[in-house]
Amino acid sequence: MGGHREPLVRGPAGLMRASALLLVCAMAAACSRSGPEPPRPEDRAKPEVPVPASAAPAPSSASGATGATGGPLVLARGVRIVHAGAGPDAARVVRDERAKAKSDGRDLVVYVGATWCEPCQVFHKAAAKGELDGEFPDLTLLEFDLDEDRERLGAAGYVGQFIPLFAMPDAAGRASDKKFEGSVKGAGAIANIAPRLRKILGR
Numbered sequence: 001m002g003g004h005r006e007p008l009v010r011g012p013a014g015l016m017r018a019s020a021l022l023l024v025c026a027m028a029a030a031c032s033r034s035g036p037e038p039p040r041p042e043d044r045a046k047p048e049v050p051v052p053a054s055a056a057p058a059p060s061s062a063s064g065a066t067g068a069t070g071g072p073l074v075l076a077r078g079v080r081i082v083h084a085g086a087g088p089d090a091a092r093v094v095r096d097e098r099a100k101a102k103s104d105g106r107d108l109v110v111y112v113g114a115t116w117c118e119p120c121q122v123f124h125k126a127a128a129k130g131e132l133d134g135e136f137p138d139l140t141l142l143e144f145d146l147d148e149d150r151e152r153l154g155a156a157g158y159v160g161q162f163i164p165l166f167a168m169p170d171a172a173g174r175a176s177d178k179k180f181e182g183s184v185k186g187a188g189a190i191a192n193i194a195p196r197l198r199k200i201l202g203r
Contacts, residue, residue, distance in 0.1 A: 078133030080106075080140045081124070090152040094142060095173030101140045107201055110175065111141040112149075112158055112165040119183035119193070120164045126190050135194060139201070164193070168200050 084093050094110055101108040113120030126132055127141065144153055146163055153159065157175035158167055162182030167175040178200040183189045 077137040078130055079127045079136050081111075081127055082140060082142050084142055084144045084149065088152055090144070090149065090156040090158065091173035093173070094156065094169045095171075097140070097142045098169055098171075098173065104140075106138045106140050108140045108142055108169065109197070109200070110144065110158055110165075110167045110169055112144045112146055112153060112160075112167075113163055114146045117146075117163050118185045119189040122187065122189040123164060123183070123193055132190075132194070136197070136201075139197075166193070166197055166200065 082097060084090070084097075087093055094108075098108045113124060115121075124143075132139075144158070146153070156173065158165060159175075160179075160181035164183060165179065165181045167179035170176045180196045180200065183192045
């Protein structure tokens with residue numbers, strides 16, 4: 001009756017066999033409960049925080065870039081020609097550009113020319129090619145076209161009998177008394193304009 005049973009072994013040999021059996025069972029139970037260890041606090045990935053646009057490094061530009069040692073922005077030197085934007089109020093356009101130039105450590109002069117004016121063409125080409133950069137390293141010219149901007153220029157005081165017209169603006173963006181107009185034709189236009197331009201700049 002009943003199934004076959006192993007006889008109970010007593011004595012030191014039996015105790016050793018029982019101990020070995022218990023050790024095997026304990027190891028099997030531990031293995032069945034094991035799983036991946038929970039991550040330690042120091043191993044947990046930190047959440048990504050978006051960098052605000054204001055904190056991002058500014059891209060370099062043709063006009064300047066930050067130095068290799070993280071120094072201040074160094075702007076390119078030389079004559080810059082800025083075409084006046086649209087708008088009925090020339091004084092406001094001049095005032096805004098004057099503030100930008102001042103923040104860059106530059107002088108702003110209003111320049112009024114026309115496509116049909118030969119001295120204007122000679123001067124404009126020389127300035128655009130960088131031929132005046134050595135003489136006027138910190139000069140920004142705010143360019144208006146007489147035919148397109150005559151009405152708004154007149155309202156802001158930028159008027160004269162001849163062109164090109166060069167004028168230093170006042171704080172309100174209107175023409176100051178530091179101005180000159182007209183020039184000679186041909187290559188001599190540069191030699192005629194440059195000393196008068198230096199004079200209104202106070203050089």
